[in-house]
Amino acid sequence: MNECPESDAQQNGSDRVVSYFKERILKGELKVGDRVMPERELAQHLDVGRPLLREVMKSLVMLGFLNVRQGSGTYIAKADIRVLSDFFTFCLSQEQDVLEDVMQARMAIECQAIRLACERANESDLARIGQWLGTLIDTLTDPEAGGRADFMFHQSIVAASHSRALTTLYGAMAELLHRSHVQRRATTYRNPEIVRVLVDAHREVFLSIVAKDPDQADRRLRDHFAIGDELRRRSLIETYRGAPAKQTN
Numbered sequence: 001m002n003e004c005p006e007s008d009a010q011q012n013g014s015d016r017v018v019s020y021f022k023e024r025i026l027k028g029e030l031k032v033g034d035r036v037m038p039e040r041e042l043a044q045h046l047d048v049g050r051p052l053l054r055e056v057m058k059s060l061v062m063l064g065f066l067n068v069r070q071g072s073g074t075y076i077a078k079a080d081i082r083v084l085s086d087f088f089t090f091c092l093s094q095e096q097d098v099l100e101d102v103m104q105a106r107m108a109i110e111c112q113a114i115r116l117a118c119e120r121a122n123e124s125d126l127a128r129i130g131q132w133l134g135t136l137i138d139t140l141t142d143p144e145a146g147g148r149a150d151f152m153f154h155q156s157i158v159a160a161s162h163s164r165a166l167t168t169l170y171g172a173m174a175e176l177l178h179r180s181h182v183q184r185r186a187t188t189y190r191n192p193e194i195v196r197v198l199v200d201a202h203r204e205v206f207l208s209i210v211a212k213d214p215d216q217a218d219r220r221l222r223d224h225f226a227i228g229d230e231l232r233r234r235s236l237i238e239t240y241r242g243a244p245a246k247q248t249n
């Protein structure tokens, strides 16, 4: 077999090495646990120098795509979602207004996930979502615990979609989303109007899933995002005007 489809002149050596693994894994020619061909052969096959190959493979090992067994060789590893999450968090953390951008991606994923959850959620999925709703109600005065409960409520909905791809994508954003929930909660938890709407919105979303009504669930989830934005905006305006935050009784 003398195929070398990655021989584009513009593609540099390290790209060729990465593409080699990516394409073969995607095609199923290399699977988890398969041994990678010896360094000398692979370098020849990809037309790259051995030092470069070694360097790129070291990076792939660090990223968790390959693992080295001493005295035995290099193997295809089972990809670990935490790597993706770290990578994603790292890349996005370098962007400005990253949390707002993540919110947009989050909406896209959650709205599709909730539709699937309406069809696929089983008893234990519903119990889990309901449980986080309960925790969310119990932690309204605690931004840290409340933010976490809010995040977990939404994550449980995505998990109830039983879509591996959606869950994986959502998992990659988990750290940023968690942070964003806590941050938003800290700016809004003293506002009784926001707190009331927050509880109602989550309850409505949950009940739509229980009712297995995807259109309603999708609509209520979008309302939840939109109302949250609007109230947060008003709360920020109040803060900047120096108006005292409204107190609960």
Ligand SMILES: [Zn+2]
Residues within 6 Å of the ligand: 150, 154, 202, 224
């Ligand atoms: Zn929420």
